[in-house]
Amino acid sequence: MNITLEDYDKALQAFLDDVETMKDDVDSVLLFGSMARGDVKPGRSDLMDAFIFFKPEVFRDRERYLRDLEVMVGSCERLSASGVYFHPFFYCDNSDLVSAPFLPVFLSERASRLVFGKEMRHTIDGSPASRTQAGRVIFSARRASHKMAYLLCKPEWTEAEREVIVDELMDAKKYLPIMACNALDIWPGEPDLIPELKKALPTVDTTVLENVKLMRDQPERFADHGVLRQLLRDMLYFVEELHEQLLNKLRESGELPKQRMQAAP
Amino acid sequence: MGLTRFILKKKPPEETSEETMVNEEKLRTPNRATTEKLRFTAKVIARFRNELESLMYYPHPFTTGGFVIVFKDEIKEFLDCVTGVFQCAPPRGLSIHCMRRSELFELALPGVYLMPSRVNEQEYLALYLKHKGSVLYGLDLREEIPTPNNYGLMLDNHLEAMTTQVRGHILLKWLASKEYLLLIDEIDNQFRYLMGTALLAHGVWDVNLEGLPDLFAQYFKNQPVTEIWQSFNSIRKELDTKDDVGCRAAAFETAWLFESFLRELREYTR
Numbered sequence: 001m002n003i004t005l006e007d008y009d010k011a012l013q014a015f016l017d018d019v020e021t022m023k024d025d026v027d028s029v030l031l032f033g034s035m036a037r038g039d040v041k042p043g044r045s046d047l048m049d050a051f052i053f054f055k056p057e058v059f060r061d062r063e064r065y066l067r068d069l070e071v072m073v074g075s076c077e078r079l080s081a082s083g084v085y086f087h088p089f090f091y092c093d094n095s096d097l098v099s100a101p102f103l104p105v106f107l108s109e110r111a112s113r114l115v116f117g118k119e120m121r122h123t124i125d126g127s128p129a130s131r132t133q134a135g136r137v138i139f140s141a142r143r144a145s146h147k148m149a150y151l152l153c154k155p156e157w158t159e160a161e162r163e164v165i166v167d168e169l170m171d172a173k174k175y176l177p178i179m180a181c182n183a184l185d186i187w188p189g190e191p192d193l194i195p196e197l198k199k200a201l202p203t204v205d206t207t208v209l210e211n212v213k214l215m216r217d218q219p220e221r222f223a224d225h226g227v228l229r230q231l232l233r234d235m236l237y238f239v240e241e242l243h244e245q246l247l248n249k250l251r252e253s254g255e256l257p258k259q260r261m262q263a264a265p
Numbered sequence: 266m267g268l269t270r271f272i273l274k275k276k277p278p279e280e281t282s283e284e285t286m287v288n289e290e291k292l293r294t295p296n297r298a299t300t301e302k303l304r305f306t307a308k309v310i311a312r313f314r315n316e317l318e319s320l321m322y323y324p325h326p327f328t329t330g331g332f333v334i335v336f337k338d339e340i341k342e343f344l345d346c347v348t349g350v351f352q353c354a355p356p357r358g359l360s361i362h363c364m365r366r367s368e369l370f371e372l373a374l375p376g377v378y379l380m381p382s383r384v385n386e387q388e389y390l391a392l393y394l395k396h397k398g399s400v401l402y403g404l405d406l407r408e409e410i411p412t413p414n415n416y417g418l419m420l421d422n423h424l425e426a427m428t429t430q431v432r433g434h435i436l437l438k439w440l441a442s443k444e445y446l447l448l449i450d451e452i453d454n455q456f457r458y459l460m461g462t463a464l465l466a467h468g469v470w471d472v473n474l475e476g477l478p479d480l481f482a483q484y485f486k487n488q489p490v491t492e493i494w495q496s497f498n499s500i501r502k503e504l505d506t507k508d509d510v511g512c513r514a515a516a517f518e519t520a521w522l523f524e525s526f527l528r529e530l531r532e533y534t535r
Contacts, residue, residue: 059524066517069440076441088437092428099429129421132375139371140387143362149344150351240344247368256370 003043003084008035011047011082012115015089018075019052019116022068027094028053029116032105036113044216046085051102053094053120100126100134100187104178108189131182138179142243145172149236157225165232166215172235173212176242183246201245208234298329301356306401308353309334316340318366319403323394326472327384327458331360333394335406338367360386366406373411375419378426381435381451385426388419388462392470416466417534423462424531431455436520443509445516449501452519456497456526463530489529497522 012035019029033049034040052072058064072091080086092098098106105111106124114121126134148168151161177193181200188196194206211231215222222228250256302322309320319335332355336346347363355361364371372394376387395407413419435455439448457474460481464472467484482491500515500522507515 059528062521065521065524069436069517069520072437073440076437080441088433088441090429090433091437092432096428099425102429127421127425129418130425132418133422136374137377139368139374140376143364143371144377146347146363147351147361149348153348153352236344 005040005042007082007084008040008042008045008047011079011084014078014082015048015050015075016116018071018078022071025054025058025064025068026052027055027117028114028120030106030121031113031115032102032111036105036111041217046087047079047082048086048089050089050115051098052089052091053117054091056093056095059093094120098124098126098130100130100182101175101178102126103187104181104190104193107187108191111190126187131187134179134182135185136183138176138183138243138246141175141179142239145236145239148232152229152233152236162225162228165228169212169231169235170216172239173209176239177206177209180242180246184249201242201249204242204245205238208238298356301354302359305332305353305355309350310402312349312353313346316346317403319406320401321394321398321407322401323390323398325384325386325389325393326461327389327474328360328386329358330393331362331386332401333362333364333372333398335364335366335369335403338365340365366409369406369410373413375413375422378423378430380426380430380455384458385423388413388423388465389470396471413465416462420462420466420534423459424527427455427459427527431523436523440516440520443513445509445512446504448516449504449519452523453497453501456494456523459526459530463534466534485530485533487529487533490526490533493522493526493529497526 012031016029019026030036030051030053031049032051034045035047035049054068058068072089076086076088103124103126106121109121112121145168148165151157151165154161157165177197180197181188181193184200186196186200194209197204198206208231211234215228215231222231247256306320310317313336316336317334318337319333321333321335322330323333324330334350336343340346343363343365350361350363362372372387373391374387376385376390377383378385391410391412395410395412398407400407431452435448435451439445439451454474457477460477461472464470464477464480464484469480469484472480478494482494485491497519500518504512504515
C-alpha cells in the first residue's frame with residue numbers, strides 16, 4: 001500500500017471526529033511526534049502520538065467512562081485499519097501530573113500541537129515521583145543495552161536481528177538524551193535536549209546520535225552490515241561514556257556516593 | 266558433575282578470604298534450567314577468572330530472576346567483557362546485569378516500566394539478591410548493595426506508570442483487537458504487581474504472585490479496594506460461561522475496575 005501524507009491527515013481528522021463526540025468530557029487534545037512537528041515521513045512515521053486530557057469527573061462516573069472508552073476503542077479500530085502503522089494514543093485525567101519523560105514534548109511548542117480544546121501546556125508538569133524516577137532510569141537502561149553487545153560479535157545477522165538493531169538504535173537516539181538530561185535534573189523541551197546535554201557534559205561526543213538520524217533518513221547508506229555494525233559499536237561506547245560522565249558529575253554534586261559502600265563487619 | 270566441580274574450584278589462596286562457594290543445593294537440582302545456568306556460569310568464570318569480582322544469582326517473585334556479574338573497577342575494556350558474557354550463552358529468560366563493583370548501588374535505583382512486555386524487576390532485585398540470592402563465584406558483595414529506601418515514592422511511580430502505560434498499551438490496544446481474555450489476564454497480573462509494590466511500604470517483600478491478594482487484604486483494610494478486587498474475581502470466575510459479547514462486556518468492566526482500583530489505592534495511600 002502506498003502511504004501518503006494525505007493518509008495521515010485523514011487519520012487525524014477521523015480521530016478528531018471521534019473526540020468531537022466526547023466534547024463534553026474532553027478538555028484538550030495534544031499531538032506530539034512527527035505529526036506535531038510537521039515532519040511526517042509517509043510509510044515510516046506512525047500514528048497516533050496524542051494525549052487526550054479528560055475532565056476528572058469522567059473517571060468517577062462509570063457510565064461516562066464506559067461510554068468514552070467505547071468511543072476510543074472504536075477510534076483505535078478505525079485507525080488500525082487505515083494502513084498506517086498505528087499504536088493507541090494516551091488518555092488521562094487533566095488534573096493528573098504527566099509522567100516526567102513526556103515533559104520535553106509538552107514544554108516545547110515546536111514539539112507538540114494543540115488540536116482540540118483549550119491550551120493547557122503551561123499547566124502540565126511531572127510529579128515529584130516521576131521526576132525522581134526519570135532521573136535514575138538511565139542506569140538500568142544502560143545495563144539493558146548490554147544485550148546488544150552480543151550482536152556486535154555475531155559474524156552474520158538475520159533480517160530479524162537487523163531490524164532489532166535498527167529499532168534499538170532509534171530508541172537510543174530518542175530516549176538517551178532525555179534520560180541523560182533528566183539524570184542531571186535538566187528538563188528541556190524536545191528541540192533543546194542535545195544542546196542542553198552538550199552544555200552539561202561538554203566532552204561527550206554526540207555524533208552517533210546524528211548518525212542514527214542519518215540512518216533513519218537515508219537507510220540505503222546503512223544497508224551494508226559493516227556500516228550498521230560500526231554504528232551499533234559507536235552507540236554502545238556512547239552509552240558507556242555517557243554513563244561514566246554522569247556518574248562523575250553526580251558524584252561531584254554529592255547526589256551519588258563518592259566511594260563504594262563498605263561491607264558491614 | 267564436572268561442571269559443578271569446575272564452579273566450586275577456588276581461586277588462588279591469596280584471593281579467597283571473602284569468597285563464597287556456589288550454592289550446591291540449588292545447582293545440583295537436575296533440571297534443564299539448572300544445567301543451563303551451570304554451563305553459563307562455568308563459561309563466564311573460565312573466560313573472566315582474572316577480571317571478575319563476583320558472580321551472583323537472584324530469584325525474583327515475578328520472573329525467573331537473573332545474574333549479577335561484577336567486574337573489577339580497574340577493568341579498562343568493560344564493553345569487551347560484557348560482549349564476552351553474552352557470548353557465553355546466557356540461559357533464556359534470565360536477566361543479566363553486568364557492572365563494575367563501584368556501580369553496585371545502581372541495583373537499588375528505580376527501573377523502567379515497560380507494560381505489558383516486561384516486569385520491572387528492579388523493585389525486588391536488591392532485596393531478593395541480598396536475602397534470597399546466592400554467590401556462585403568470587404566475593405560475597407551483597408552487603409555493598411543498598412536496598413531501595415523510599416517505597417512511597419516507588420508506589421507513586423508504579424501508579425503513574427499504570428495510568429500512563431496500561432490505558433494505551435493494554436486497555437485500548439487489546440479492546441480494539443478483541444483480545445478480551447488476554448486483557449483480563451494481564452490486568453490480573455498488573456493488579457498483583459501493584460499490590461506487591463504497595464506491600465513493600467509495609468516491609469513485606471517475601472511474596473509470590475498467587476498469595477499477594479490475601480497478603481494485600483491483610484495490610485490494606487479498605488472496603489472500596491477490597492470490593493473492587495472481589496468484583497474483578499467474580500468477572501474472572503464467570504468467564505467460562507460467557508460468549509464473545511459477554512467476554513467483551515467483562516473486558517470493559519475490567520477496564521472500569523482497573524481505573525477504580527487505581528483511584529482508590531491512590532487516595533488510600535495518600
